[in-house]
Amino acid sequence: MSSSSFIVLPVDRDTEANRELDAPSDWGATRGCLTRLIEQWVVLPEEWDELPPDLRSQILRPDAPDVLGQLVDNHLLTQFQADKVREGGEGELVLGHYRLLDVIGRGGMGTVYRAEHLHLRRQVAVKVMARTAETNPRLLHRFYGEARAVAKLQHPNIVGCLDAGRHTPPGAGPRDYYVMELIPGADLQATVTAHGPLPPSRACDLFRQIAEALAEAHRFGLVHRDIKPGNILITPDWRAKLLDFGLALRPQNRMTEPGLVLGTIGYMAPEQAQDAHLVDGRADLFSLGATMYWALTGREPFPETGHLLRDLTTRLNAPALDPRRVRPELPEELAAVVLKLTDRDPERRYQSARAVAATLAGVGRWASLRDADDRPTQPRVLIVEDDPRLRRLMVGLLRDCTCVEAGDGKTALAELEKAAFDLLVLDVNLPEMSGPDLLARVRADDKWRERTRTLMVSGDLPSESLGGYLMTGADDYLEKPFLPPAFQARARALLGRSAPPTGSRPATAPDPPPRAPDDANKVAATDPLAFGITRLLEEIGVILRGYHDRCGRYVRALAAAAPDEGEYARLRNPAYVEMLVRAAPVHDAGMLVLPNSILLKPAALDPEEQAIVQQHTVIGAQVIADTAQRWPLAVPELGLAGEIVRSHHERWDGGGYPDGLAGTHIPLAARVVAITSVYEMLRTKRPHRPALSHNQVTRLLVTDSPGEFDPTLLGAFAASARKFDEIFQSVKR
Structure with missing residues (x-):
């Protein structure tokens, strides 16, 4: 290192050279070094000029102590930049139009820095390729392949690529880099580690966003192949951002070498562990489910032992993940999503990220309603159906509601007179009083009309006929026989729309005291x-x-x-x-x-x-x-x-x-x-x-x-x- 850099060298009292460099007579070298930092835009010229004249004079005094420290104290340099200059690496602090400010993270392909555009002053993240990869054309191709892949994707839940290039500092080899959005916040790994497992509604919302990001990537034929907690960023306002497409499988450009394991073993799909270049988007969905398991439980889905063959064997044979084994209080339908996502057989998983996003939107909406502080009691549902087996099925599907059963229209009317209900599930053909007649009575009564939503069901009428009841006051309809998830989704959607206002129930329809038969049905195993x-x-x-x-x-x-x-x-x-x-x-x-x-x-x-x-x-x-x-x-x-x-x-x-x-x-x-x-x-x-x-x-x-x-x-x-x-x-x- 030249003597002109003496102001930034650490003092070593055991060397004669440093005693000479530390001497006040080297004030000219101090001034020259500062000039060089300004000329290289490590220190921004206008920020130096904006310092008060007396402060600039103080920094340039011949006997000024620790000039770099003063530049850090006055926010002209970051501590990282100052340390880099001390090491003689000021030439590495500017790449193209970007000034490196700090290290964000390091990985196998390179280092990610917090940086700033020299002219726009916009802060960004710059990924710089590792020097060890510069001599490997395949890795260089993959590095720019990641940049091009992300540049195609314009989605609010994907960290966008803004720029890429190669910079050759004087007297040094070229540095390849690409520029991304700088996202405030922390990754999912750090978030769960610091604050514990996510609440169900929060997890549904975050993973719905990531599923939508994957749907966009899959639309362009990109398979991420490394979905894990460390590759999901969480902003302070709980926006999720997917990053690191460095292992993405791109159409017509398969760079994977046979036998090479790509991805994180603890989160990868079994088929990816077998052959990473033959996977499709469903492998990402498996990894999404494994990451959900981590977010909901705080436990590794498939803990790695450090023995590669043993871990791969585990990945190929392990059963689907059930988060309720760790957190039994989780909603069953949310656990079912994780179980389906992490099924070993891709054919039994969700077949698209879009389907996952839609499912999580529904589950998350219900979870947020159930967890809301202003919902002091469970929703009340009156199920009016003359088939007792179907009634029991409906009750089972709505087990997080307070359900009352009625086998005919008159009994249902008597129940409505005794208590208020949030949802009325109403069969069309009923003894004593038909479903349409009961619907008319409900819509004619002020105390029921505003509060109670109605779902009409029938096995005798086709959908187009059932739809006619929407014109006479029904809120939705469902044709029998139905799939249980369809009934559950329709009922919960109506309950979400009919959430009662904060406070007690209307005085005109007080809740009755609990009845012994209902309580007996609620006994847990x-x-x-x-x-x-x-x-x-x-x-x-x-x-x-x-x-x-x-x-x-x-x-x-x-x-x-x-x-x-x-x-x-x-x-x-x-x-x-x-x-x-x-x-x-x-x-x-x-x-x-x-x-x-x-x-x-x-x-x-x-x-x-x-x-x-x-x-x-x-x-x-x-x-x-x-x-x-x-x-x-x-x-x-x-x-x-x-x-x-x-x-x-x-x-x-x-x-x-x-x-x-x-x-x-x-x-x-x-x-x-x-x-x-x-x-x-x-x-x-x-x-x-x-x-x-x-x-x-x-x-x-x-x-x-x-x-x-x-x-x-x-x-x-x-x-x-x-x-x-x-x-x-x-x-x-």
Whole structure:
């Protein structure tokens, strides 16, 4: 490096050369170096001229300290530029019409910089090809192929290509680059890592946007082949942008070498793992589903082991991904989208990105309505159909609504008189009173006309005849027999249009008190299972009578006091809390197989007995896992129950059992039950010790058990401790 660069060299007191360069007598070199930076547009001339004269004089003083630091402090250089100049690389800071400002990211093909157009002052992203690729014509062809591919695509959800070129600095080799939009925000990987899994409505909206971007790419014959969280940018206003078409398969230009694995193994479709140059757009849809799984669960869809052949074999044989195994509170229809996208057989997946976008638009709209803060109750639906089997099917398809059934028109009219409904599903041919007659009564009544939407169904009339009811007050119609998704979509669309205003229901049509038959139909499959397990544990003397009810109330109290941030926001999700309430009581299911001589021993357990007791977590979890394997979709909260059973004895500091998990590696549900179950256990008399008082237990948990419990949840317990005592005292034992 020449002596003229002395002002930017790091000071090394061990070299005579640097002592000379640091001398004030080299002020001329300082001025020359600054002039050179201005001439090369590393420092913009007008920005230098806009500095106040006294500040310019201060920077140019012969004894001025750290000139580069002053240029950074006054925003004439970035820290990255200053470091580059110190290394003697100022000639690499300008490429064509662009001044490089900072590094955004690095990859195998090159480095992406934040940059600025020298004349327009517009900030952009510039991808510069790696020097190691410059001697490989195939890689250079692929680099510009990516630029040309993106330049074709004009879509709001694809990061656009603005320019490309080659720049040859004096005395250096050529640098190839292309210029893209600079998108504020972070990629999906960083977003989920920092803030936790996405809410269903948010995930639907973001992935609908990416599906629309893929539909545009597929329209031009481009297959992305590397859809993954790191290639999806999320702006601060939640716009999704797809980037990195570096591995895109282009029509009539297949640059893939046989046997070469292209893409990210943990997200690629099985057929892509076999032969990357024979795939079509459905491979992108598989990767989209795998990325959705990550966004909804925060877990890798197919974790890589570092062993390529083993990972490829897993990709070829792994079943479709079900996010409800990790987050059972997710809507079933959203889980079904992920399952269909990640089917091993491309023929069983969605056949176009456009179809995925349309599906997610409907699922997302319903999810956002269900999650809305101003919708305090479930939508109410009156199903009027004389075929009881079809009525039950409709009820099952609308299980996230409060459904009331009627087999004839007069019964339906009586139900309408008792309570208000958001949707009326009305068969045309009914006993007692026909569907059209009932429709006329509904449209003639002010209290029903404004609130209640009507879906007419019939197996006797063709669609063109059913459509005539739209002229007499029906809102939509559907011909029988129908596909379940068609009925579900029509009903939800009408419910979306008829969302009631904030506040209570009209006084003219109050809701009746819950009726026993309706409540019985809403019992979850885990309720009798959990109740039966706790009753058996009560009978053998492990827990006190009434624990099933107390356990659920403890969970609700702790969830209500938890902060609404990060992963703890799940505890504010009513669906998740309901599943947790149902699953929590089975946490000690494995105790049923332990000998009574150990469970009821009046003295402390010896090490061998303790080891036997610790096995109850593994045994119980295996039973739950076997059950979930046999009925994977019938009882979604079984996955949650399995996490609780296995991990509720883990410690925050990693000293628990059976797996020695620590911190947030312990499932959230298990961390909740760890606190609620220990509270109950310590309040209960055991053969080897007396019951403790509420104050003793609270002090033991909050103060005297460092490292045992999640500190955030422990804070929530401290805030709700009085409620725990009320629950323990009030539930019959």
